[in-house]
Amino acid sequence: MHWMFSCKDVSQLVSESMDHGLPFYQRVLMRLHLLMCKYCSRCKEQFETIRAASCHDELNGKELDASRALSNDGKERLKKFLENHLADTD
Amino acid sequence: MSKSKSDAAIIDHPESWVDHYGDFLYRFALSRVKDPAVAEDLVQETFLAALRARENFKGRSAGRTWLIAIMKHKIVDYIRKKIREPSTDKIETLTDMLDSDFNDHGKWQIRPLKWAINPGKIYEQKEFLDVLYHCLAELPQRLAEAFVLREMDGLSTAEVCKVLDITATNSWVMLYRARMSLRHCLENKWLGAEQ
Numbered sequence: 001m002h003w004m005f006s007c008k009d010v011s012q013l014v015s016e017s018m019d020h021g022l023p024f025y026q027r028v029l030m031r032l033h034l035l036m037c038k039y040c041s042r043c044k045e046q047f048e049t050i051r052a053a054s055c056h057d058e059l060n061g062k063e064l065d066a067s068r069a070l071s072n073d074g075k076e077r078l079k080k081f082l083e084n085h086l087a088d089t090d
Numbered sequence: 091m092s093k094s095k096s097d098a099a100i101i102d103h104p105e106s107w108v109d110h111y112g113d114f115l116y117r118f119a120l121s122r123v124k125d126p127a128v129a130e131d132l133v134q135e136t137f138l139a140a141l142r143a144r145e146n147f148k149g150r151s152a153g154r155t156w157l158i159a160i161m162k163h164k165i166v167d168y169i170r171k172k173i174r175e176p177s178t179d180k181i182e183t184l185t186d187m188l189d190s191d192f193n194d195h196g197k198w199q200i201r202p203l204k205w206a207i208n209p210g211k212i213y214e215q216k217e218f219l220d221v222l223y224h225c226l227a228e229l230p231q232r233l234a235e236a237f238v239l240r241e242m243d244g245l246s247t248a249e250v251c252k253v254l255d256i257t258a259t260n261s262w263v264m265l266y267r268a269r270m271s272l273r274h275c276l277e278n279k280w281l282g283a284e285q
Contacts, residue, residue, distance in 0.1 A: 050272050054237075082137055
């Protein structure tokens with residue numbers, strides 16, 4: 001890798017920095033590049049948005065439609081299903 | 091009794107899962123698949139997978155969170171089957187697509203667009219989430235697995251490597267490809283991006 005990172009290098013490093021710590025010099029050069037390149041910054045923002053959307057910790061159930069619920073029949077079916085499988089595993 | 095303790099107690103008694111978690115899981119499934127019958131099937135599959143894996147539930151997360159994590163895998167599997175064209179072995183096509191993002195000097199050729207979305211309010215963006223699930227289902231299976239384990243289940247990369255039996259370097263490359271591919275897919279299929 002050249003001392004001056006290309007956009008391709010930086011997109012890889014941004015992704016890697018989300019998975020493990022980068023060496024100091026890579027971190028510094030990546031940040032410098034990000035300061036100067038709006039497309040790499042956008043790529044970083046997009047990766048972060050995808051992470052935020054995927055992260056289960058943020059799920060609090062508030063976004064779900066509370067008026068929808070399993071029907072009584074559906075609940076009975078599921079209970080029966082669990083009972084049968086529990087009987088098999090016990 | 092603390093919340094996690096009571097969760098552990100509930101997970102220990104699968105006969106009470108329907109009453110405790112049934113509606114929540116059903117709503118979550120419905121928010122992704124729309125069809126009530128499919129949503130109910132997904133709840134059933136989630137319970138079955140949870141039943142088999144319940145020894146692994148250590149109460150580190152809430153029972154609900156644990157079940158949702160299982161359900162997310164089931165939803166991606168369901169969408170993948172539904173679109174019938176799993177890109178399971180299309181790693182080469184994907185590599186070509188990612189390479190075409192950059193010119194020979196490594197500069198952007200297809201420039202990333204600005205996304206009109208606030209990551210803090212991501213759950214208000216139902217359309218975005220729908221498209222994300224569809225894009226995930228279109229990923230080559232191994233990449234989707236790596237991504238779901240890392241980003242949806244919140245496993246460390248070391249844990250992802252253990253589950254998929256791959257090296258750390260391999261996992262970083264796979265996660266990079268998955269993110270780039272999802273970025274592409276979202277730009278193509280979701281209308282919230284602007285030049």
